Amino acid sequence: MAAKHGLLVPLVAQTGKSNDVAKFLHGGYDIVQTETETIQWFAVKYADVTPETYAIFDTFTTTSGRDAHLSGKVAEALMANAPKLLSPAPEIGQVEVLASKVVKVGDTKTAGLSVGLRVLFTAKPEKVQAVKEFLIVSGFFHYS
Numbered sequence: 771m772a773a774k775h776g777l778l779v780p781l782v783a784q785t786g787k788s789n790d791v792a793k794f795l796h797g798g799y800d801i802v803q804t805e806t807e808t809i810q811w812f813a814v815k816y817a818d819v820t821p822e823t824y825a826i827f828d829t830f831t832t833t834s835g836r837d838a839h840l841s842g843k844v845a846e847a848l849m850a851n852a853p854k855l856l857s858p859a860p861e862i863g864q865v866e867v868l869a870s871k872v873v874k875v876g877d878t879k880t881a882g883l884s885v886g887l888r889v890l891f892t893a894k895p896e897k898v899q900a901v902k903e904f905l906i907v908s909g910f911f912h913y914s
Contacts, residue, residue: 773867775829775831776836776864777826778865779825779826779863780823781824783823785821787854787856794848795826799813801847802839807830807832807836807838808839810829810872813826829870868902
């Protein structure tokens with residue numbers, strides 16, 4: 771089954787709390803290993819951004835899997851620790867995965883990945899379907 775449902779959660783560290791946020795995210799990795807419906811889970815740090823910003827991105831094959839994750843231990847820990855680590859409070863964005871390519875290149879915690887690129891854009895309302903089709907049929911993305 772394809773991972774079509776996701777969450778994107780930007781996390782802005784309070785001043786002086788960057789290392790604590792990173793430690794928290796490393797701990798989250800161990801927790802999600804027990805979540806059978808979480809297909810991919812990424813904890814990332816944005817490069818060269820002030821204030822220091824992190825994010826969690828994860829994917830699920832079903833909305834029930836996403837809902838289970840949202841009521842699970844990582845979300846619970848995030849909400850419990852947010853007041854002392856983050857500013858502002860995290861906004862959990864539900865996303866639809868249009869296209870993806872994930873290749874495991876190692877057996878480490880990061881599966882061999884250490885650098886990424888985030889590109890955000892907004893399609894004009896009348897072009898939303900055309901953008902979806904482009905992302906799916908272009909040679910740059912693999913639809914899963």
